[in-house]
Amino acid sequence: MFKKMIKVLGLAILALTIFTACSDDDSSTDSKTYESIYIHWNGDSANVSFENMVTTDVDGEKAITLSNFITDEIIPGDSICTFWNKGTEYQARSLYSYMIVGEDGFSASVKGYPDNIWDHMGKGFIMYDTRNVIFPDEQIDLAGAYNVKAAKHIEMYRKFDVVFNDTIVVQFDLEKMATESVLNPDSVMEDAIPLSSFITKAVEDSVYLAQPENLLYNFRSADDFGPSTDLTWTQLQTGYWLKTSAKTHFTDPALTTSRYKVKFIEKITAHE
Numbered sequence: 001m002f003k004k005m006i007k008v009l010g011l012a013i014l015a016l017t018i019f020t021a022c023s024d025d026d027s028s029t030d031s032k033t034y035e036s037i038y039i040h041w042n043g044d045s046a047n048v049s050f051e052n053m054v055t056t057d058v059d060g061e062k063a064i065t066l067s068n069f070i071t072d073e074i075i076p077g078d079s080i081c082t083f084w085n086k087g088t089e090y091q092a093r094s095l096y097s098y099m100i101v102g103e104d105g106f107s108a109s110v111k112g113y114p115d116n117i118w119d120h121m122g123k124g125f126i127m128y129d130t131r132n133v134i135f136p137d138e139q140i141d142l143a144g145a146y147n148v149k150a151a152k153h154i155e156m157y158r159k160f161d162v163v164f165n166d167t168i169v170v171q172f173d174l175e176k177m178a179t180e181s182v183l184n185p186d187s188v189m190e191d192a193i194p195l196s197s198f199i200t201k202a203v204e205d206s207v208y209l210a211q212p213e214n215l216l217y218n219f220r221s222a223d224d225f226g227p228s229t230d231l232t233w234t235q236l237q238t239g240y241w242l243k244t245s246a247k248t249h250f251t252d253p254a255l256t257t258s259r260y261k262v263k264f265i266e267k268i269t270a271h272e
Contacts, residue, residue, distance in 0.1 A: 035131055039069055041096075041156040046074055050128055058136065062128035066100075067093075067121040069154055080156070083222070083264055090223045093118040095266055097159040097173060100133050103152040111145040114171045115157065126151055160241075161267040162198050164208045172198050174241070182240055184249060185261075192240035192249065195219070198268055199236070208270070216271055219248065221264040228259060230271075241265070 034051040048069055055062045070093055072081045083092045097115035101107045109115060116124070123139040124146070126132070133148040162170045177193045184190040199212050216230040231239075238252040239260075247263045250256060 035128065037069065037126065037131065037151060038153045039074060039156070040153060041075055041080055042078060044075075044078075048074055055128055056125070058125050058127070058134070063125035063134075064128060065122060066098075066124040066126060066133070066154070067118075070098075070118075070121065070156070079264075085223050085225070085264075088223070090264070091118075092222060092264060093121075095158060095222055095264060096156045097171060099153075099155040099157065100146070100148045100151050101153040101155060102148045103131075103150045106148060108143070108145040108148075111143070113143055113145050115159075115173065116146065117171070120146075160198055160265065162202055163267050163269045164202070164210075165271050166269075168208055170198075170202045170205075170207050172201070174243070177201075179243065180240070182242075182249070182251070184242055184245060190245060191243045193243065194237070195239035195241060195248070195268060196233070196237045199270060210272060212270075214272065217268065219262060219265055219268045221262045222266045223264065226259070226262055226265075231255075 034049045036047050036049045039046050039048055050064065053064045054068060055064055057063070070081065075081060079092055080096065081093055082089050084090070094117070097117060098121060099107050099109060099115040107115075120135065120140060120142065124133060124135040127134065130149075131151050133146075133151045135142045135146050157173045157175055159174060160172045162172065164170075174193060177197060179191040179193055181189050182192045184192075196212070199215075199217070202208050203210075203212060213233045215233065217233070217236045218227055218230050220226040235250075235252055235255060238255065239248055239250045241247075242249050247261055248265060250260050
């Protein structure tokens, strides 16, 4: 009798073990896989899962506001999201452009449109289940090319805006501008972009038809810091954006004060 009880107990334990193993297998196959998107900046990247992202309702579907992907938590250790100057915090996201790329490689730039700016990102959404990016007409009036199917990447690029006569704005991705090697303030050779090249490129592209030598120039940071007086074309041609030091630099001895050493430059202005 005792042996029969031991045998029955052993069979029960075996059955329970098999049932538990099957249950574990079943639960593992039911685990949810969340969509994700890659964020790229300054040579770094992060794969951001949708799992814990804050969602909102867009036309009855779950979506994530695009600006939620550009945060200090996702992009740590960089002055991309905000910067401080004299105890005041400033928005640095406006210094970047945002190229949204589908898994098929499509972006608005393929159709000849400039990358998104920061103001767009709070008015655009990525759909939770499909990764389709949309910019609803009631939020913002953008060309249809900015609506990207199955988005997989948001690529961030440092940009300058060139503003002609306070009306015409041209956006330049710094990575697409030609560089020269110049002697920086520490007497070290450094790759730099001539400030004048932004103007000549705009003129070459027929964005603005005035002759550069007939204009006056200035440049401002995101916290509105910059020279107190305008520069001539001759003076601007001595200015550079140092790519590693990330600030402006002038070779003209008269333009070496701190007013001409701007770090968080946002725009170059030109007017007649």
